[in-house]
Amino acid sequence: MADPRKTRAVMLQGTGSDVGKSLLVAGLCRALTRRGLSVRPFKPQNMSNNAAVTADGGEIGRAQALQARACGVAPTVHMNPVLLKPQSDIGSQIVVRGVVVGTAKAADYQARKRELLGTVLDSFDRLMAEADIVVVEGAGSPAEVNLRAGDIANMGFATAAQVPVVLVGDIDRGGVIASLVGTHALLPQEERDRIKGFLINKFRGDVRLFDEGLRIIGAHTGWHGFGVVPWLAEAATLPAEDAVALDRTRPGSGEGVRIAVPMLSRIANFDDFDPLAQEPGVSLTMVPPGRPLPGDADLVILPGTKATIADLAFLRAQGWDIDLLAHWRRGGRVLGICGGYQMLGRSIADPDGIEGPPGEAAGLGLLDVATVLKGPKVLEEARATERRTGAAVAGYEMHMGRTEGPDRARPMLALANDATDGAESEDGRVQGCYLHGLFGADGFRGAFLAGLGGAGSGLSYGAAVERALDAIADRLEREMDIDGIIAVAEQFPSR
Missing domain, CATH: 3.40.50.300 (P-loop containing nucleotide triphosphate hydrolases)
Incomplete structure (x- = not known):
């Protein structure tokens, strides 16, 4: 010392x-x-x-x-x-x-x-x-x-x-x-x-x-x-901290796997997407308010948020709920992370007013789960296996709330402590989980992109950050x- x-x-x-x-x-x-x-x-x-x-x-x-x-x-x-x-x-x-x-x-x-x-x-x-x-x-x-x-x-x-x-x-x-x-x-x-x-x-x-x-x-x-x-x-190459950086994000090129992320008003932990942005075979578009979700996206990711019910209302005010359902009906894939996962369910209840006035809101209904916002806040690092690809992931949970329902019988992740996280729809096209940092795992990122018709580049994201x-x-x-x-x-x- x-x-x-x-x-x-x-x-x-x-x-x-x-x-x-x-x-x-x-x-x-x-x-x-x-x-x-x-x-x-x-x-x-x-x-x-x-x-x-x-x-x-x-x-x-x-x-x-x-x-x-x-x-x-x-x-x-x-x-x-x-x-x-x-x-x-x-x-x-x-x-x-x-x-x-x-x-x-x-x-x-x-x-x-x-x-x-x-x-x-x-x-x-x-x-x-x-x-x-x-x-x-x-x-x-x-x-x-x-x-x-x-x-x-x-x-x-x-x-x-x-x-x-x-x-x-x-x-x-x-x-x-x-x-x-x-x-x-x-x-x-x-x-x-x-x-x-x-x-x-x-x-x-x-x-x-x-x-x-x-x-x-x-x-x-x-x-x-x-x-x-x-x-x-x-x-x-480095994670940005302030959402002001997202305001300067240019739309993707339209080449390769096309991924769209709506910029919610209280978007949180948006560095989840930095590894995807570094992939040469990925076109990542952060969609600002006032613009529709692109109709040619292969995947729409609903990101984390600091105020889930308020941002669900914000999403609907932008018309993104209509765009998302149209994307799903066309056969597109959907992934929700943390607050985005909660939005994909049937309902979100905040009886104690943890994130705002007490209340309940209907979710987007793409996953058969429901969320109740309750403490204590989960703050922990975690390791898991993504069940569809079998790939190892590592990240962290940072959320209020518990999510349960029939689609939890098909969890997205098997955690290292024998627990599970997340849910998947019966047709496999909609997934959600609480784990942030998923795409930092190089093997999972490559396997996930392959499932979308693309391919990982072999990029080591951690090594890129160090360089x-x-x-x-x-x-x-x-x-x-x-x-x-x-x-x-x-x-x-x-x-």
């Missing part, structure tokens, strides 16, 4: 959301790990419905699980002690150290944040005690000064923990000079001083063309530039002043 008095820490904050902080932290974690350091990622507060199950029985943001992988360590709940999972436009489920502690509207949560700072700092100290360096990721922007009171995600945490900060700006969206200089202008002097420099991210083209931009930012802020990071194409992390670390070693960032991290005071 590292001596905590010698442990270093640095925090990457951003001028806004989606500026690439998560990816830079992952790449930096891999680069520092390859230098022989014991590294841990940390994000005090995250907001995402794309979560991962940890070995210690909780859940954290998907990005922190990827960052832990970049460090070569298992993810723990302390890497993301506060996780907010949006259930509506104004409210979220609150997860503290991997356990659901309640729900709150945005305004109410602002008042609760102060109570969580002690927990956040304790988790941070636990990571500091086992690492040579902790790389911290902010959330949103420190320039949201209207939310500064009780902040635990950006400067509130950095000030309490005395962590030095590097600010990240996204040049691809435009206005990066104004966003960095504007952040400087809005912050009080104490917080300006905590920022030791800045990074420019997502640059395309000849970096020398931005030399004058770097000079202007430095002149207005006094901050040191730690590099201009190019657009990292390797990121397309991408190494490639990103290589780019950061060339384009980022990592030695300078380590020097900043060494300014973290002894405890």
